[in-house]
Amino acid sequence: xxxxxxxxxxxxxxxxxxxxxxxxxxxxxxxxxxxxxxxxxxxxxxxxxxxxxxxxxxxxxxxxxxxxxxxxxxxxxxxxxxxxxxxxxxxxxxxxxxxxxxxxxxxxxxxxxxxxxxxxxxxxxxxxxxxxxxxxxxxxxxxxxxxxxxxxxxx
Amino acid sequence: xxxxxxxxxxxxxxxxxxxxxxxxxxxxxxxxxxxxxxxxxxxxxxxxxxxxxxxxxxxxxxxxxxxxxxxxxxxxxxxxxxxxxxxxxxxxxxxxxxxxxxxxxxxxxxxxxxxxxxxxxxxxxxxxxxxxxxxxxxxxxxxxxxxxxxxxxxxxxxxxxxxxxxxxxxxxxxxxxxxxxxxxxxxxxxxxxxxxxxxxxxxxxxxxxxxxxxxxxxxxxxxxxxxxxxxxxxxxxxxxxxxxxxxxxxxxxxxxxxxxxxxxxxxxxxxxxxxxxxxxxxxxxxxxxxxxxxxxxxxxxxxxxxxxxxxxxxxxxxxxxxxxxxxxxxxxxxxxxxxxx
Numbered sequence: 001x002x003x004x005x006x007x008x009x010x011x012x013x014x015x016x017x018x019x020x021x022x023x024x025x026x027x028x029x030x031x032x033x034x035x036x037x038x039x040x041x042x043x044x045x046x047x048x049x050x051x052x053x054x055x056x057x058x059x060x061x062x063x064x065x066x067x068x069x070x071x072x073x074x075x076x077x078x079x080x081x082x083x084x085x086x087x088x089x090x091x092x093x094x095x096x097x098x099x100x101x102x103x104x105x106x107x108x109x110x111x112x113x114x115x116x117x118x119x120x121x122x123x124x125x126x127x128x129x130x131x132x133x134x135x136x137x138x139x140x141x142x143x144x145x146x147x148x149x150x151x152x153x154x155x
Numbered sequence: 156x157x158x159x160x161x162x163x164x165x166x167x168x169x170x171x172x173x174x175x176x177x178x179x180x181x182x183x184x185x186x187x188x189x190x191x192x193x194x195x196x197x198x199x200x201x202x203x204x205x206x207x208x209x210x211x212x213x214x215x216x217x218x219x220x221x222x223x224x225x226x227x228x229x230x231x232x233x234x235x236x237x238x239x240x241x242x243x244x245x246x247x248x249x250x251x252x253x254x255x256x257x258x259x260x261x262x263x264x265x266x267x268x269x270x271x272x273x274x275x276x277x278x279x280x281x282x283x284x285x286x287x288x289x290x291x292x293x294x295x296x297x298x299x300x301x302x303x304x305x306x307x308x309x310x311x312x313x314x315x316x317x318x319x320x321x322x323x324x325x326x327x328x329x330x331x332x333x334x335x336x337x338x339x340x341x342x343x344x345x346x347x348x349x350x351x352x353x354x355x356x357x358x359x360x361x362x363x364x365x366x367x368x369x370x371x372x373x374x375x376x377x378x379x380x381x382x383x384x385x386x387x388x389x390x391x392x393x394x395x396x397x398x399x400x401x402x403x404x405x406x407x408x409x410x411x412x413x414x415x416x417x418x419x420x421x422x423x424x425x426x427x428x429x430x431x432x433x434x435x436x437x438x439x440x441x442x443x444x445x446x447x448x449x450x451x452x453x454x455x456x457x458x459x460x461x462x463x464x465x466x467x468x469x470x471x472x473x474x475x476x477x478x479x480x481x482x483x484x485x486x487x488x489x490x491x492x493x494x495x496x
Binding site: 007008011012014015017018019021023024025026027028029031032036039040041042043045046067068069070071072074075 | 198199202203204205206207208209211212214215218227250287290291292293295296412413414415416417418420421474478481482
């Protein structure tokens with residue numbers, strides 16, 4: 001019987017120690033502390049996205065460089081949003097937007113990353129954004145606590 | 156010389172005293188636990204300033220239903236968007252008002268789970284399973300966002316809650332709960348059906364089963380019709396998420412400690428004891444766990460930790476069951492005699 005009691009105590013300790021296991025599910029509780037600088041906890045992000053509408057005519061579709069916040073931008077800006085999934089070395093961004101009659105491009109740089117889509121990252125990297133100047137005019141630059149959002153217009 | 160009777164009676168009295176002292180305290184602890192849980196959710200949800208990707212999609216769909224516009228994402232389950240739209244029809248459109256919607260369903264599912272397990276397994280068992288489920292980091296984290304995991308968990312637990320009593324109106328409500336499980340998150344219908352099949356097999360009452368099926372089918376048809384009339388089509392999932400293989404992925408087993416913590420170590424122990432298979436109450440949770448694990452592991456490419464949220468109660472049920480067997484010195488399955496080991 002003593003052995004069984006020890007086994008029970010060990011069982012309870014095992015489960016409780018899982019609470020501090022660094023690779024266990026309890027680490028999800030720490031996100032609100034470790035990722036305070038991310039867009040999820042950015043108080044200024046929504047208002048900034050709303051401000052984009054002041055520079056874009058109604059009924060214009062926004063092309064957004066990253067899929068992670070595309071629905072968020074669509075919901076709070078009131079504009080339809082498209083992510084240029086088919087853009088690669090075969091089709092340039094300018095060709096894509098011209099083909100679909102899109103005029104405005106939104107590039108949010110969140111925590112140093114301009115796109116959550118791997119194949120779009122080179123297009124919207126620092127070098128890629130410099131190359132965009134040939135075909136796009138930068139209208140505005142918005143700063144939030146977690147990001148910088150560039151708004152471009154196709155020339 | 157002290158007799159054996161003395162020790163046996165002493166043990167019996169000690170057990171009764173422990174039961175009297177400790178069992179009711181699980182009830183007393185549960186209310187403060189819920190209060191602390193709700194406080195935790197309030198803190199985490201209040202810190203969130205923008206909806207995550209899927210949350211924004213459900214908000215867009217809710218807006219589209221309310222404004223009678225084409226749906227942004229018709230392949231997404233629509234129930235949560237309908238609930239959001241219903242709230243907005245009263246309060247006006249404001250995403251802040253619905254930030255805590257999913258957490259509410261998760262907390263209520265925890266309360267339901269406790270009430271259900273308390274009746275069949277006792278206070279301490281119910282408290283253990285419920286607290287482990289509610290305090291699982293993955294369950295908690297994804298319940299703080301506008302998603303469908305907590306919503307489907309609620310309807311799944313509600314299904315089980317209504318299936319336990321052998322009453323016709325309860326089984327009809329169980330059918331409705333199964334249908335709403337489908338509406339909240341399409342693949343979770345499989346788990347609801349698993350629970351239903353096992354409970355039907357235990358009860359062996361064809362009339363009750365037919366009543367439940369009637370409730371379920373009516374809700375599912377309503378949901379499909381509503382989406383079809385709005386969009387002209389009905390899609391259960393994206394094409395890339397419907398590739399299944401008989402070669403099961405070990406993803407969820409390999410990451411079991413990351414997903415469920417050390418408690419998962421006791422799940423296989425539960426299967427070693429005879430008592431696990433003699434108590435019919437356990438059958439539902441065993442089937443729930445096995446079918447869910449196989450289903451999500453059979454997907455060829457899409458493995459995510461949040462997919463396990465709906466069957467986490469079954470995992471912790473088996474874990475606590477394993478510990479209970481250890482405590483009770485139950486017979487293991489392969490014991491050579493009937494005596495306790």
